[in-house]
Amino acid sequence: MAQFPSLDWFHQVRDVYNSDSSLHKGGGGACHTTAAFKVEDQSYLIVFEGLKCADIRQASAAELKDADFIIEMPYELWKGMIANVQSHGKADLQYTLNSIDLQQDESIAYSPVDDQYRQDLFYRYNQNFQDFFDASARVETTFA
């Protein structure tokens, strides 16, 4: 059982995602980006290389500048999304990254250096990231 958010939880999701290509249906194809997830005061850098999630690690505030884009939302929203994935096997349409982003006044994804080109990667690889979080359906999860 892994607790969200934690490095252990993200590592377990990474292992599930990397071990089963049937989980890559939405975002099939190579993906090359370094993104960040920000959950309250915790930040994680995630590196996609080709068809794999190559690395995920905790990041300092300074390291976030290395990210092409950051996905940041309140803890309750993260929790709602992960819980929805756990319940349905994948995010239903109210809890996809796209849906959550549309529902907010400010986009949940932004470039830390205000670079439009790098921010656009959120849309170009949107389904890869959705696939990644959908893989968390197979990780037994508790919440902080």
Add this chain to the structure above:
Amino acid sequence: MANKPQGMAVPAAMPDASGPAGVEGVPVPSFEWMGLSAEWGVRIKPGEAGLRIGDLNVGIYGEVPEVWEDQTRRPRGALPRPGVPPLPYNLRNKHQMWADSAAGLYEEAIQRRWIPATDVPWNTLKALPEDVERAVCQVCTELTQYANTEIEIITYWQDQMSYGYYEVKQFLATATFDCARIIEALRKRALSNGGGLGVESRGLVNRMILESRGGWTESAAYLYLVRGTYAMQVLRGLLNAAHNDAERMIFGKAIEDHARHLTYGYDHLKYSVSHQAGEADIMQTLLSLGEVMMAAELEESTMRPALAIIFGGGIQGGRTIGMETYLHLVGDFVRNYLSICDWLGVPRAQMLHPMLKKYLEY
């Protein structure tokens, strides 16, 4: 990395013309062309992501000039042949088409291809209420016209782009294929669930795009910055409102394909504005005109009621929550448009057309 001898290359070995006699009646091959190369001995090695076209930009093959004078079909880096008649490659300045991202986007398009016939789970389609099915089919019809407009305007200009900037021509070839694929997917969606295609769009913005003849940059401003930014919001709204996994796949993949086109478009406009004196002022004028047409289309297009019905789950809901959702979507489009204009160095907030400005309330 390249590994080549220094200086102009000559062939390492020429066939021995004094070798065995040829077969009677068979012409003796000519080997003079074998000595002709501007740079020989190049050995580029694949990197972790394979051998990408961007990796090939070494030595003279990576020299991308500001102006490409050659009006022939000569590949960049090949030796010119005297006497080849010029062709009408009228776009010969880098700022008229370039985007640094083009080579990478080409690779991404090739690697992330999808097949509507088999990747879309068509068996998940289920009967919808007739008003909703009609609205989905109408949106499919209009988005098909967005895509065939994109194909037509790209191919019009692609024909005139010189080969000095081949990465851009390569990427735009994938963009037209992406458009062909989304036309395929939308047509299949419209014709596979008891409905059919709807009514043709009046096409104000389509016509504006197709009649932009001042250069590819002008067309790109209308195609990507004005129409494309709006289309992205529409696709995202449709993914959010997908009725089944088939629609979820279609609109999810359409967003990713369209995002590549926007990345190129925004990148090119940024390059043009920052490398060509006076381009920012020209863009201001173009966008003043483009906003008028875009605002008019938003007022009268059938996309408005059709999307409201989809978002509201029917005609009844389309009058309330559906229309509210649609207006918020357009508000997001205008906010994104203004933000990108700022990033491009062409701020529009103070001059935004009033008929677009009103959407900022939502």
